[in-house]
Amino acid sequence: METVIAIEKVSFQYPNQTSFALQNISLHVEKGEWLAIVGHNGSGKSTLAKMLNGLHYPQTGNVTIGGLILSEENVWLIREKLGMVFQNPDNQFVGTTVQDDVAFGLENAGVEQAEMKERVLSALEKVGMAAFLNQEPHHLSGGQKQRVAIASVIALRPDIILLDEATSMLDPSGREEVMETIRELKEKEGLTVISITHDLEEAAKADRVIVLNEGNLYTEGTPREIFQMDKDLLKLGLGVPFSVQLSQLLADEGLLLTQRHFNEEELVREIWTLNFAK
Amino acid sequence: MMEKMILGRYLPADSVVHRMDPRAKLLFIFGFVLIVFLANNFFTYALLGVFTLIVILLARVKIQFLIAGLKPVIIIILFTFFLHVFFTKEGDILAQIGFLSIYKGGVIKGIFIALRFFLLILVTSLLTLTTPPISVTDGIESLFGPLKKVKVPVHELALMMSISLRFIPTLLDETDKIMKAQMARGADFTSGSLSNRVKAVIPLLVPLFVSAFKRAEELAVAMEARGYKGGEGRTKYRLLAWHMRDTLALLFLIGLAAALFALRS
Amino acid sequence: MDIKLREVEYRYAAGTPFERLAITEVSFDIPSGGYTAIIGHTGSGKSTVLQHLNVLLKPLKGEIQIGSRTIAAGRKEKNLKEIRRRVGIVFQFPEHQLFEETVEKDICFGPVNFGVSEGEAKERAREALALVGLPEHVLERSPFDLSGGQMRRVAVAGVLAMQPEVLVLDEPTAGLDPRGRHDMMEMFASLQKEKGMTCVLVTHSMEDAARYADRIVMMHKGRVYKTGTPCEIFSDGPDLTAIGLDVPETVRFQRLFEEKLGRPLGHLCLTPEELAREISRLRGES
Structure with a gap:
């Protein structure tokens, strides 16, 4: 496996703050994987997101993205490799219409007009927004705006897409719509996805989950592994997916279960075989 | 409250006027603003009126909407009208109310000035009604392009303009929301003495500013993340195309100017 | 105080091309x-309905009874303050309405506008702050120095300090993390149960609607699609999905379990706790 992001012993402290926002964090991201970084508000996950895009620089340690060590000299090269979708759908919509917004990054990159037309259209097709070319942002739903933001990123053909709480301001259908888009892109385009989130349904879709707490790397594992520690997660201010929560409640009621189930069918089956079928 | 305003709003449709090059429209408006001042008698104003009507019809904008949308401006127009009625002392005296005397010349002048104002606003709001704001910006950027040579930051100004335009509806929505939220907490924006009303806007303005700054900050970050580092080396997505109709429109305007010259007294 | 809506209609930008x-x-x-x-898809008209509950919007047709007052279309209404004091609204992202130099002043804004004395308002600010679970020393701080979650609580306290009889909540937990969400919903529930406050919750979360509400109004395309108890509303899954809403997770799981079991459970469980108990009871029986 090819490592696309390597974070080595990174620490960061905001000015006038006594505690570290990030403390001695090391982690790697492999090409083509979907990594979820979870943590409650103030766990350091936003600081980490900002660091991956050169908005902050580590005070100690190194961040390597696509073979380049993050520094002020090559931050623009790094931004070409890593595209970001932010939290607030309105505050990242630069263009006056959908197509202008997608074109904005291409204009910055100095792409020829004819090629731009093509790339705008194909990016919008990939996120299912091609029918909205001339729509103005205030006529779009939050989910649609976020899909346009995703199109703006993929039009620039980065290797990695970073979602910084990109679904937290959306309604359930918007969230669903954005996650589905990302899942498709990851599959078809082989994108590496990093999603920073406190939405557990979102984290559950990832290949690997990293839990941050108070600037430290608390634990990491597959979603299934992570959600086994349901009570610890609750202590960290995080929730757990429904079937995990129900597994816990059933176990408290004295039902026999082998694990915290991650999948509803699985849980039903096990309730049945261990407790009802005789 | 502001939803009826049409000043500065774009009404998508397909008409000759909609399809015109924004540069042509801008030049046209600029020219129109100048030649409106040529009108000084009944015939010239009538000609201007007919001309404006033709443009409105060509733009396929319903006249009722225009009038309804211009209501807020009508107060200003009436104000200028009365200003002239009361303070211009020309011609015969028509009426005497106390120390105020109304002259015939004043009434005529008032009507003309109000009409001039009205026509100007009609035609300029036609520009925004028929042109997406971004095209207006593109037009301005292109027309002022030569100024780049003398170090005028034309690109930055155009970008600022287009971003402001982009955020106007967002901020209007936000104003409405915050206003309602404060009204729900008992704030009163519509009654009370002047000083009370000025005080009453603070709960509206502070949150608006806070949010506008936050938006600006986040937008700047998002722009940087998408590789924005100034106008250098940037290409343009929107290309403007000048057609025959644009040339014709300007010729039409020159014709009007000539006619006004001939007819003015 | 009961609120009754009768044939209410509202149009934005009425009489313009943008109507x-x-x-x-x-x-x-x-x-x-x-x-x-009140549940419904985005754009179903939930938020518009909500703004009628304290007459921020006046109906263009129909009427609304709020306690003993009747607000009817086409009439000039004076003195709406009394209604707004009795019906408090917590808007979506209420932290956006904070403006004062200190948390205390901001919380006092509502009460003072409604004619409460300064001393009393400060007393209420203290109480409201405790209700939302913030320590008293926060009172002297600037609301803009607080974290997002704390700002949200202060904004909610600002509405609670008005001591409304009806509390209207528009997606009060949007954007909060799971713990913040849970704490806030529990607080509203206890206000309703212990202080007898009337709660109206506008939400996308079927789980919250199922857990907390005793009555549900389903909105779809600007109309009331259906009203009923949570059991009535959530037992009809296909009807919910038809208008783009989800079935609560608990109900979905119950259905899955019933399929396995080959027969329905005695009643519809609305919370995971209830479902766990029910399954455990069944096991005891079998």
Whole structure:
């Protein structure tokens, strides 16, 4: 496996703050994987997101993205490799219409007009927004705006897409719509996805989950592994997916279960075989 | 409250006027603003009126909407009208109310000035009604392009303009929301003495500013993340195309100017 | 204080080319002391309905009874302050309405506008802050120095300090992390249960609607699609999905389990706790 992001012993402290926002964090991201970084508000996950895009620089340690060590000299090269979708759908919509917004990054990159037309259209097709070319942002739903933001990123053909709480301001259908888009892109385009989130349904879709707490790397594992520690997660201010929560409640009621189930069918089956079928 | 305003709003449709090059429209408006001042008698104003009507019809904008949308401006127009009625002392005296005397010349002048104002606003709001704001910006950027040579930051100004335009509806929505939220907490924006009303806007303005700054900050970050580092080396997505109709429109305007010259007294 | 809507219609930008019908023929009751949830897809008219509950919007047709006052279309209404004091609204992202130099002043803004003395308002600020679970020393701080979650709590305290009889909540937990979400919903529920406050919750979360509400109003395309108890509403899954809403997770799981079991459970469980108990009881029986 090819490592696309390597974070080595990174620490960061905001000015006038006594505690570290990030403390001695090391982690790697492999090409083509979907990594979820979870943590409650103030766990350091936003600081980490900002660091991956050169908005902050580590005070100690190194961040390597696509073979380049993050520094002020090559931050623009790094931004070409890593595209970001932010939290607030309105505050990242630069263009006056959908197509202008997608074109904005291409204009910055100095792409020829004819090629731009093509790339705008194909990016919008990939996120299912091609029918909205001339729509103005205030006529779009939050989910649609976020899909346009995703199109703006993929039009620039980065290797990695970073979602910084990109679904937290959306309604359930918007969230669903954005996650589905990302899942498709990851599959078809082989994108590496990093999603920073406190939405557990979102984290559950990832290949690997990293839990941050108070600037430290608390634990990491597959979603299934992570959600086994349901009570610890609750202590960290995080929730757990429904079937995990129900597994816990059933176990408290004295039902026999082998694990915290991650999948509803699985849980039903096990309730049945261990407790009802005789 | 502001939803009826049409000043500065774009009404998508397909008409000759909609399809015109924004540069042509801008030049046209600029020219129109100048030649409106040529009108000084009944015939010239009538000609201007007919001309404006033709443009409105060509733009396929319903006249009722225009009038309804211009209501807020009508107060200003009436104000200028009365200003002239009361303070211009020309011609015969028509009426005497106390120390105020109304002259015939004043009434005529008032009507003309109000009409001039009205026509100007009609035609300029036609520009925004028929042109997406971004095209207006593109037009301005292109027309002022030569100024780049003398170090005028034309690109930055155009970008600022287009971003402001982009955020106007967002901020209007936000104003409405915050206003309602404060009204729900008992704030009163519509009654009370002047000083009370000025005080009453603070709960509206502070949150608006806070949010506008936050938006600006986040937008700047998002722009940087998408590789924005100034106008250098940037290409343009929107290309403007000048057609025959644009040339014709300007010729039409020159014709009007000539006619006004001939007819003015 | 009961609120009754009768055939209410509202249009945005009425009489302009931008006119848009928001709600029409909306009739339902909000009984005093109850917990009513209004659910529906984005754009279903929920938020428009909500703004009628304290007459921030006046109906263009129909009428609304708020306690003993009747607000009817086409009439000039004076003195709406009394209604707004009695019906408090917590808007979506209420932290955006904070403006004062200190948390205390901001919380006092509402009460003072409604004619409460300064001393009393400060007393209420203290109480409201405790209700939302913030320590008293926060009172002297600037609301803009607080974290997002704390700002949200302060904004909610600002509405609670008005001591409204009806508390209207528009997606009060949007954007909060799971713990913040849970704490806030529990607080509203206890206000309703212990202080007899009438709660109206506008939400996308079917789980919250199922757990907390005793009455549900389903909105769809500007109309009331259906009203009923949570059991009535959530037992009809296909009907929910037809208008783009989810079935609560608990109900979905119950259905899955019933399929395996080959027969329905005695009743519809609305919370995971209830479902776990029910399954455990069944096991005891079998």
